[in-house]
Amino acid sequence: MITIPQQQIIERWNDLPENLKNVVFSEYYGDILWRVCENQHLSEEKIKKIATLVGYVVVGFLLPDDLAQEIKDHLGINPELAKTISGEIDKKILEPIKNDVVNVYSPSTEATELISGTKKAETGLEVITLGTIGQEKETLPKVTIKPGGQELPTEGKPLIIHQEETLTEERKEPFKGLEPPFGFFGKEGEAAPSEPVKVKVEGLGEKPAAAKAKAGKEEKRVVHYSELRTPLTPFQKQEEIINLETFGRKPPEVKAPMPETKPQPKIEGNIVDLSE
Numbered sequence: 001m002i003t004i005p006q007q008q009i010i011e012r013w014n015d016l017p018e019n020l021k022n023v024v025f026s027e028y029y030g031d032i033l034w035r036v037c038e039n040q041h042l043s044e045e046k047i048k049k050i051a052t053l054v055g056y057v058v059v060g061f062l063l064p065d066d067l068a069q070e071i072k073d074h075l076g077i078n079p080e081l082a083k084t085i086s087g088e089i090d091k092k093i094l095e096p097i098k099n100d101v102v103n104v105y106s107p108s109t110e111a112t113e114l115i116s117g118t119k120k121a122e123t124g125l126e127v128i129t130l131g132t133i134g135q136e137k138e139t140l141p142k143v144t145i146k147p148g149g150q151e152l153p154t155e156g157k158p159l160i161i162h163q164e165e166t167l168t169e170e171r172k173e174p175f176k177g178l179e180p181p182f183g184f185f186g187k188e189g190e191a192a193p194s195e196p197v198k199v200k201v202e203g204l205g206e207k208p209a210a211a212k213a214k215a216g217k218e219e220k221r222v223v224h225y226s227e228l229r230t231p232l233t234p235f236q237k238q239e240e241i242i243n244l245e246t247f248g249r250k251p252p253e254v255k256a257p258m259p260e261t262k263p264q265p266k267i268e269g270n271i272v273d274l275s276e
Contacts, residue, residue: 002070009059012061012106016104017100020058020097023097029093032093034047036085036088040084050085053071059104060106064098071085
């Protein structure tokens with residue numbers, strides 16, 4: 001696989017138009033490229049190589065017309081299949097940006113063939129792929145071994161018996177590059193966001209909500225212990241009153257008044273007394 005020196009990639013990336021940078025990190029175009037290669041039943045390793053070659057075209061190290069030949073040479077497939085894959089990529093990805101790609105095209109003067117992932121070129125320059133740009137090398141922390149025993153305090157400085165050192169590591173987001181699974185061609189290794197677990201802790205002394213629920217609504221009854229009572233609201237219906245003093249007693253019988261009768265005339269024999 002063709003590799004480009006790190007310095008050239010950085011210089012080219014800094015001068016690259018924004019629309020080409022957006023294409024590099026576009027998930028939309030990455031999915032298109034992945035589907036085109038999967039439709040031709042290519043392995044994941046070959047898809048990664050094609051993705052890197054397309055990245056070299058976007059940043060101007062390869063011409064779009066040379067993509068088919070590069071795919072054939074690096075993947076070892078027949079020319080017709082390489083031409084089909086290149087045509088699909090050119091139509092769906094490179095066609096809208098072809099003028100910008102041609103304008104920024106400039107072949108690398110230090111391009112070399114990749115022998116191993118970490119081997120340097122004969123010129124002595126370190127060569128990298130576009131997928132490794134921006135990644136910082138891991139450096140081992142320096143460890144200073146001091147002889148045993150406590151150091152004597154120097155003049156003007158207090159003696160520090162123990163001091164905790166805090167390590168602050170600045171995390172930088174590396175340039176993702178063009179080679180899967182990072183960059184806009186990434187397809188594998190994307191973990192779906194897990195749904196947060198919700199925990200509900202009920203307060204002390206509170207009953208569970210299920211215990212508070214009651215079937216139906218009970219009718220409220222008011223019991224007065226005397227005849228005097230204060231109405232709750234003037235619009236409330238009359239409640240049933242139970243007087244405990246008279247509770248259980250038989251109510252007194254009330255006699256109905258007799259109707260008043262008028263005096264009738266007396267009849268004695270054949271004589272009628274009308275004086276009355």
